Amino acid sequence: MWLPLLFLIIGVTLGILTDIRIPDAYSDYLSIAVLAAFDTLLGGIRAQLEKTFDDTVFLTGFFFNITLAALLAFLGVQLGVDLYLAAVFAFGVRLFRNLAIVRRIVIDQKLLTKFRKK
Amino acid sequence: MKRRTQWLLSTVFLLIGFMVAVQFQTTSHETEMRDTRDVWEVREDLKTQQEHQQDLLEKIAGADQTIENYEKQTSREQVETLKDSIEYLEKKIGLQKKKGAGVELTIRPIFEEGVAGQEYPSVSPHLLSRLLNELNTYGAEDISIGNERLTNLSPVRDVNGSTYVNNRPIGSLPLTIRVLAEDPEKLQDRMKASPTQDIFNIDNMEIVFEVKEQLVLPKYDDPLHLEILEEAGG
Numbered sequence: 001m002w003l004p005l006l007f008l009i010i011g012v013t014l015g016i017l018t019d020i021r022i023p024d025a026y027s028d029y030l031s032i033a034v035l036a037a038f039d040t041l042l043g044g045i046r047a048q049l050e051k052t053f054d055d056t057v058f059l060t061g062f063f064f065n066i067t068l069a070a071l072l073a074f075l076g077v078q079l080g081v082d083l084y085l086a087a088v089f090a091f092g093v094r095l096f097r098n099l100a101i102v103r104r105i106v107i108d109q110k111l112l113t114k115f116r117k118k
Numbered sequence: 119m120k121r122r123t124q125w126l127l128s129t130v131f132l133l134i135g136f137m138v139a140v141q142f143q144t145t146s147h148e149t150e151m152r153d154t155r156d157v158w159e160v161r162e163d164l165k166t167q168q169e170h171q172q173d174l175l176e177k178i179a180g181a182d183q184t185i186e187n188y189e190k191q192t193s194r195e196q197v198e199t200l201k202d203s204i205e206y207l208e209k210k211i212g213l214q215k216k217k218g219a220g221v222e223l224t225i226r227p228i229f230e231e232g233v234a235g236q237e238y239p240s241v242s243p244h245l246l247s248r249l250l251n252e253l254n255t256y257g258a259e260d261i262s263i264g265n266e267r268l269t270n271l272s273p274v275r276d277v278n279g280s281t282y283v284n285n286r287p288i289g290s291l292p293l294t295i296r297v298l299a300e301d302p303e304k305l306q307d308r309m310k311a312s313p314t315q316d317i318f319n320i321d322n323m324e325i326v327f328e329v330k331e332q333l334v335l336p337k338y339d340d341p342l343h344l345e346i347l348e349e350a351g352g
Contacts, residue, residue, distance in 0.1 A: 003124050003125075003127075003128045004124070004127045004128045004130075004131040005131070006128070007128040007129070007131045007132040007135070008131040008132070008134065008135040009135065010132060010135065011131065011132040011133065011134065011135020011136040011137075011138075011139065012135040012136070012138065012139045013139075014132075014135075014136055014139070015135065015136045015137070015138070015139020015140045015142075015143065016139045016142075016143065019143070020140050020143065021140075021143055021144050022140060022141075022144045027141075027144055027145070030137065030140065030141050030144065031141060033137055034134075034137050034138055034141050037130075037133070037134045037137060037138075038134075040130075041130075041134065044127075055120075055122065055123040055126050055127075058126070058127075058130075059126055059130065062130055
């Protein structure tokens with residue numbers, strides 16, 4: 001489990017050190033991509049806890065979600081409708097739902113282990 | 119966890135970390151203005167600020183002197199000082215005649231040959247405002263239009279199609295504008311190079327400049343309407 005964490009730290013350092021800034025016009029895309037990434041991450045954790053984790057699903061989900069979100073934002077800009085808000089909403093809801101499920105599973109496991117001890 | 123899965127996960131984490139860092143940087147640096155001046159520009163700014171400071175210090179010294187005069191003198195002398203101050207201020211805002219070196223601008227009509235039924239040109243308020251702005255930009259200190267002395271409150275307006283300055287019509291062309299300046303030659307050169315002349319030419323008018331050692335500007339003789347002004351705090 002230490003390798004992904006190490007890579008996360010490397011990624012953050014790289015991002016800060018390279019001093020890259022996204023122009024205002026594209027900041028929507030990046031924010032939505034970050035949101036999609038978080039969503040996929042929490043989904044992955046949940047799947048892991050439910051023992052249904054599959055790396056292909058995880059990886060395709062990650063890239064597919066990001067692309068779709070960016071596409072939606074792009075379409076929104078072209079149509080003059082803030083469609084990216086729809087993506088933000090959808091990802092936000094999913095984020096909270098996944099978080100709730102993860103929390104429940106963790107609590108359940110702890111309670112179960114306690115019961116077993118008894 | 120399989121080794122392949124772990125590497126895949128790590129790559130994804132790397133991407134996420136990178137994106138988050140970039141996003142963080144984009145949002146946190148948005149309001150910060152980058153200082154891109156080079157050494158010379160900074161020096162120039164410093165110089166103007168120093169000149170400004172010098173100017174302010176001189177003004178403070180002058181004000182201090184006036185205060186000192188008040189404190190030291192007898193009541194009759196105090197009245198003298200007060201009168202001096204009033205005179206100085208009146209001169210400054212244009213309530214007194216002013217003499218000095220300056221530029222005399224004459225706006226004259228141009229008549230093209232062969233154009234039948236040409237209208238007699240007149241200076242519109244827009245044009246006049248533009249000219250005044252330009253003069254002020256290039257270092258004019260006091261301006262009079264015809265017989266009207268311009269003060270800080272002087273309006274330039276369109277009333278029923280004719281141009282009014284200080285609520286009186288400026289009359290028809292030719293029109294004389296007298297401008298006092300510290301460096302009349304420079305003002306003249308700058309005005310000659312400015313595009314305002316071309317704009318006057320479009321409306322069939324030309325501006326003739328003449329530098330004069332002695333110019334007398336009339337005083338502004340209407341009462342100043344200062345109802346909307348308020349005393350500054352202090």
